[in-house]
Amino acid sequence: MATAAGPQTPGALSASTMCEALLTTLSERGDAVALRTPDDAVSLTYAEFDERLRRVASGLAGLGVGHGDAVGLMMTNRPEFNLVDAAAMLLGAVPFSVYNTSPAEQVGFVMGDAGNRVVVCERQFLPVVEAAREHGASAVEHVVVLEEGLPDGDPAFDLEATARAVGPDDLLTLIYTSGTTGPPKGVQTTHANMLAELRGVHAAVPVTPHGRQISYLPSAHIADRWASHYSGLMAYGNTITCVAELPQVIPVAAQVKPTVFGGVPRVWEKLKAALQAGGVEPDPALGPAVKERLGFSETEWFVTGAAPTPVEVLDFFAVLGIEICEVWGMSETTCIATTVRPGALRPGSVGTPIDGVELRLADDDELLIRGGTVMAGYRNRPDLTQETIDADGWLHTGDIARFDDDGYVWIVDRKKELIINAAGKNMSPANIESQLKSAGPLIGQACVIGDRRPYNVALLVLDPESGADPTAADVLERVKQEVEVANGKLSRVEQIKRFALVSDEWLPGGDELTPTMKLKRRPIAEKYAAQIEELYT
Numbered sequence: 001m002a003t004a005a006g007p008q009t010p011g012a013l014s015a016s017t018m019c020e021a022l023l024t025t026l027s028e029r030g031d032a033v034a035l036r037t038p039d040d041a042v043s044l045t046y047a048e049f050d051e052r053l054r055r056v057a058s059g060l061a062g063l064g065v066g067h068g069d070a071v072g073l074m075m076t077n078r079p080e081f082n083l084v085d086a087a088a089m090l091l092g093a094v095p096f097s098v099y100n101t102s103p104a105e106q107v108g109f110v111m112g113d114a115g116n117r118v119v120v121c122e123r124q125f126l127p128v129v130e131a132a133r134e135h136g137a138s139a140v141e142h143v144v145v146l147e148e149g150l151p152d153g154d155p156a157f158d159l160e161a162t163a164r165a166v167g168p169d170d171l172l173t174l175i176y177t178s179g180t181t182g183p184p185k186g187v188q189t190t191h192a193n194m195l196a197e198l199r200g201v202h203a204a205v206p207v208t209p210h211g212r213q214i215s216y217l218p219s220a221h222i223a224d225r226w227a228s229h230y231s232g233l234m235a236y237g238n239t240i241t242c243v244a245e246l247p248q249v250i251p252v253a254a255q256v257k258p259t260v261f262g263g264v265p266r267v268w269e270k271l272k273a274a275l276q277a278g279g280v281e282p283d284p285a286l287g288p289a290v291k292e293r294l295g296f297s298e299t300e301w302f303v304t305g306a307a308p309t310p311v312e313v314l315d316f317f318a319v320l321g322i323e324i325c326e327v328w329g330m331s332e333t334t335c336i337a338t339t340v341r342p343g344a345l346r347p348g349s350v351g352t353p354i355d356g357v358e359l360r361l362a363d364d365d366e367l368l369i370r371g372g373t374v375m376a377g378y379r380n381r382p383d384l385t386q387e388t389i390d391a392d393g394w395l396h397t398g399d400i401a402r403f404d405d406d407g408y409v410w411i412v413d414r415k416k417e418l419i420i421n422a423a424g425k426n427m428s429p430a431n432i433e434s435q436l437k438s439a440g441p442l443i444g445q446a447c448v449i450g451d452r453r454p455y456n457v458a459l460l461v462l463d464p465e466s467g468a469d470p471t472a473a474d475v476l477e478r479v480k481q482e483v484e485v486a487n488g489k490l491s492r493v494e495q496i497k498r499f500a501l502v503s504d505e506w507l508p509g510g511d512e513l514t515p516t517m518k519l520k521r522r523p524i525a526e527k528y529a530a531q532i533e534e535l536y537t
Contacts, residue, residue, distance in 0.1 A: 019163035035079035058153025067092030070116035096174035101509025108135025186379030196372030200354035211259030254295035262303030287321035310438035440482035
């Protein structure tokens with residue numbers, strides 16, 4: 001019911017499992033559009049979604065999928081993903097997604113760890129799935145190719161019966177962390193974990209139900225799983241528009257007018273650069289025109305996370321009336337653990353904890369978290385689980401943080417990634433890299449090196465959208481100017497003394513970046529060892 005304190009609380013948040021939450025929303029939303037593509041080639045109302053769920057769930061049951069069984073998914077952002085995932089969930093199964101950029105060896109490892117017998121994939125990913133069988137996914141018996149038809153069965157299939165058999169502590173999904181080192185770890189997320197997350201976030205930022213969202217981040221990552229699938233679709237009864245190609249997100253936003261919109265820092269950095277290239281400067285008078293043009297006129301919550309966002313980017317949009325709230329969380333904490341609240345911006349901070357989450361700092365300032373959103377553990381890795389969650393239930397995040405006098409959390413850097421130079425000075429490479437990437441339009445990626453070294457150097461990659469030639473003398477000079485701009489905002493010890501331009505583009509899921517665009521620092525150091533040593537010669 002609506003209250004003076006804020007929007008209506010969705011009835012689905014009173015559920016004990018996500019199965020119950022979805023069934024509640026299905027019963028309430030009827031003819032409202034649940035899932036669509038931007039061109040409406042696919043558009044399902046909640047009533048049609050309900051009918052399709054029963055057929056697909058019955059078909060999956062016919063393949064032997066039942067309570068506790070893992071089901072592998074390899075698809076782009078499309079309504080069929082949500083359909084198959086939700087159908088498997090309502091059977092009490094454990095659907096999980098694989099990064100579409102993963103090689104067969106990694107897909108094999110993940111599916112071998114999950115132990116799934118069924119995979120549903122697009123035809124374009126079939127060769128990788130088939131090859132994965134030779135790399136650990138030996139349990140896979142059925143590969144369903146989406147273009148050849150989804151599993152189909154009885155439209156009168158009793159979803160309510162299978163859903164009732166699911167308990168709060170049953171597994172909801174597996175999130176395989178992409179990891180900057182070592183093989184992926186399977187984070188086990190329960191129904192209770194996700195409901196604790198949904199309730200905690202709603203208490204922190206009570207957005208209005210029955211809104212509009214865009215699903216475009218990888219479904220294998222906790223961010224889109226939480227934001228679009230479990231929160232937007234199942235809890236809030238929103239209309240989800242699925243976008244398979246990242247460059248289409250902003251044009252689609254103008255059509256959809258999302259009520260909630262989030263993006264990794266690079267999305268906001270590129271949008272800022274595009275606006276400035278079009279002559280838009282931070283001027284409050286321009287705010288309503290810019291928001292209308294971008295489709296943000298009805299957005300209640302703008303979100304960014306996964307990496308630090310340059311304060312200059314946050315300030316630029318804030319002047320235009322687009323208040324981007326930084327959040328912090330992990331796969332292991334079922335997504336968001338802290339958030340800046342709309343109307344209470346503190347640029348550079350990741351805000352305060354959501355309801356139900358406790359935070360404290362260890363003796364070395366590592367951030368520890370405890371609460372209902374903390375995962376059930378890593379799949380098949382009790383040793384690693386025990387190493388990560390201590391006997392008192394505190395999850396050791398690996399992030400170094402500080403609290404200010406008002407209780408706001410500030411993330412310094414990853415515990416294992418801090419640079420300690422030859423003189424013993426501690427520095428955050430992420431902070432330096434953020435300054436480099438926001439100094440101008442040319443630098444698209446940056447990796448700072450300086451651990452146990454006399455000074456900092458950087459490997460820089462041009463933004464492919466700049467169209468600049470890394471071998472051109474004028475480009476080198478312009479990059480040098482951007483480095484000088486960044487250095488002007490850094491302390492002397494943090495500044496970049498030398499840099500090298502890398503000609504190859506760094507792509508998500510490649511040698512240098514994880515699928516969620518985090519730097520793979522150790523592989524980068526190994527791959528570019530010769531260039532790095534030249535910078536210190």
